[in-house]
Amino acid sequence: MRIVFLDADDVRIRFEAACKRLGEGDARRAFSMALNKEGRKSFTAMRRALSQQSSIPRGAVNAAMRFKGATPITLSTTTSGSGRHLPLSSFGAKQFSYGVRARIWGRAQTFRSAFIINRFGNGAFKRKGNARFPIEQLWGPAVPVEMLRDEAHAAWTDQHPRVLRESERLIGLLL
Numbered sequence: 737m738r739i740v741f742l743d744a745d746d747v748r749i750r751f752e753a754a755c756k757r758l759g760e761g762d763a764r765r766a767f768s769m770a771l772n773k774e775g776r777k778s779f780t781a782m783r784r785a786l787s788q789q790s791s792i793p794r795g796a797v798n799a800a801m802r803f804k805g806a807t808p809i810t811l812s813t814t815t816s817g818s819g820r821h822l823p824l825s826s827f828g829a830k831q832f833s834y835g836v837r838a839r840i841w842g843r844a845q846t847f848r849s850a851f852i853i854n855r856f857g858n859g860a861f862k863r864k865g866n867a868r869f870p871i872e873q874l875w876g877p878a879v880p881v882e883m884l885r886d887e888a889h890a891a892w893t894d895q896h897p898r899v900l901r902e903s904e905r906l907i908g909l910l911l
Contacts, residue, residue: 754907762910764808770903771806775813778895779803782815785887790877791827791840800879815892817883821875824860825852836860840876847874 754763783801787794796819804814829838829852836850838860850862860874882888 754903758907758910761808763907764811766906766910767811767903768806768808770899770906771811771813774895774899774902775805775815776803777898778892779815781891781894782883782888785891786879786882789842789885789887790882791842792822792877792879792882793826796822796826797879801883815883817880819879821878821881823857824874824876825858827876829858829860836874838876850874 800819824838827838831852835848861871864870
């Protein structure tokens with residue numbers, strides 16, 4: 737899954753003005769440095785928010801997310817997340833007489849008539865009908881889906897004004 741958000745007009749105008757003042761090579765270097773610095777900050781904030789908002793363990797979030805930095809040639813950073821939905825056993829699922837309870841999205845959720853099978857990695861399952869089989873596994877949130885929701889998405893979009901401020905600061909240092 738790849739999502740690209742652009743606020744290109746303002747950035748492009750400022751980049752062209754900086755190219756005229758500094759020269760294209762130094763302007764590109766300054767912009768790539770600003771993108772990398774602020775991109776890393778938003779990447780960290782996004783991982784923290786993602787772990788907090790969805791209750792996905794921090795290690796699973798770190799393993800599923802990648803950051804690709806900008807170069808003077810590309811002038812773009814990439815934050816990507818991969819992976820599938822996590823089983824309920826990742827969220828501390830416990831079996832009770834009424835079903836299974838797990839802590840997802842910051843609160844305890846109850847899955848009535850569900851049960852845990854130790855043989856299948858402590859996964860939570862539910863019967864599809866009245867018969868003993870077939871059964872289906874219950875899943876929790878996925879990192880790529882949660883990246884586009886609430887605080888995690890807000891942490892990513894907050895970097896745009898900071899990139900402009902940081903690039904202006906670096907250009908001022910180079911002049």
